[in-house]
Amino acid sequence: MSHATAEVHAAIDYLVPTSRINRRFWAPGKELNTGVYASYPVTIRNARLAGPFTLDAHGFCLGRHQTTITDWGSQYRPDSAYAAEVARVAMQLCGADLVVPIGGMVRDSAATSPTVQPPAAEAHVDFTQSFAERRAEAMYRSAHPQGPGYSRFIGFSLWRVLSAPPQDMPLALCEGRSVRDDEGTRNTKVDVAEIPTGDALYAPIEGEENMPAATIFHYSPGHRWWYFPDLAPDEVIFIKLYDSDHARAWRCPHTAFRDNTRPDARPRRSMEFRAMAYFSKR
Numbered sequence: 474m475s476h477a478t479a480e481v482h483a484a485i486d487y488l489v490p491t492s493r494i495n496r497r498f499w500a501p502g503k504e505l506n507t508g509v510y511a512s513y514p515v516t517i518r519n520a521r522l523a524g525p526f527t528l529d530a531h532g533f534c535l536g537r538h539q540t541t542i543t544d545w546g547s548q549y550r551p552d553s554a555y556a557a558e559v560a561r562v563a564m565q566l567c568g569a570d571l572v573v574p575i576g577g578m579v580r581d582s583a584a585t586s587p588t589v590q591p592p593a594a595e596a597h598v599d600f601t602q603s604f605a606e607r608r609a610e611a612m613y614r615s616a617h618p619q620g621p622g623y624s625r626f627i628g629f630s631l632w633r634v635l636s637a638p639p640q641d642m643p644l645a646l647c648e649g650r651s652v653r654d655d656e657g658t659r660n661t662k663v664d665v666a667e668i669p670t671g672d673a674l675y676a677p678i679e680g681e682e683n684m685p686a687a688t689i690f691h692y693s694p695g696h697r698w699w700y701f702p703d704l705a706p707d708e709v710i711f712i713k714l715y716d717s718d719h720a721r722a723w724r725c726p727h728t729a730f731r732d733n734t735r736p737d738a739r740p741r742r743s744m745e746f747r748a749m750a751y752f753s754k755r
Contacts, residue, residue, distance in 0.1 A: 483732065484730070488689045492510075542555050549588070552574075559631045599747065604685055621753055623754060627714075627715070647698055647726040659687075688724070
């Protein structure tokens with residue numbers, strides 16, 4: 474097997490400043506962004522040679538979790554066996570008192586299907602601030618209507634590879650404190666049966682401001698990018714999508730990137746599972 478280098482010079486897609494109507498249409502096995510993106514050269518450093526990386530300082534961390542699950546196609550739902558595992562390992566990694574699962578997604582760089590999406594292709598965070606706050610409140614009240622409430626919450630993704638190393642499209646993680654608080658543009662998620670074409674992509678959508686939305690980013694030379702090469706089956710990455718405590722690193726932009734330094738790289742298959750972690754009021 475080839476060896477990972479100390480850094481990879483790669484390209485990451487960022488939103489261009491002139492892009493105006495930014496939506497991500499999602500259909501089974503397909504995704505399409507209406508935003509206009511451009512590839513920018515970046516240096517992505519080997520996180521295994523640095524660190525330690527912590528949630529509070531960097532917005533992501535590496536953990537270990539052994540699972541016996543092999544049928545990943547049945548683990549998307551918030552009531553799945555893997556959802557319960559995600560809750561347990563997340564509480565250990567971030568110290569929360571409660572985790573309410575949202576759902577999972579398998580991504581594959583070589584083969585998609587109605588239940589498998591391609592790797593994410595641009596620098597993004599899965600929530601906006603307003604969407605994260607609304608979603609967290611609604612989920613908590615639904616799951617624990619008589620609960621004491623929470624003083625803080627973290628929206629997160631627990632990410633793991635399902636394919637052997639080296640992977641052709643590793644996950645790049647942007648150090649949270651290298652991203653200014655005022656950075657980011659809304660990208661509305663639009664679920665459809667089939668991806669529309671032409672003018673339909675840009676037509677007005679009633680209630681768009683209340684729909685789920687991610688945050689996408691313009692290029693900044695100050696962004697510091699990292700990755701964990703050769704991830705093993707028992708390794709997981711906890712990615713902050715939103716932390717209500719902004720005194721800490723409160724979000725971590727991330728994306729897949731093409732690693733051309735590994736001639737023996739295999740197609741990357743991965744599982745990501747999103748959830749909300751709550752810190753109860755005392």
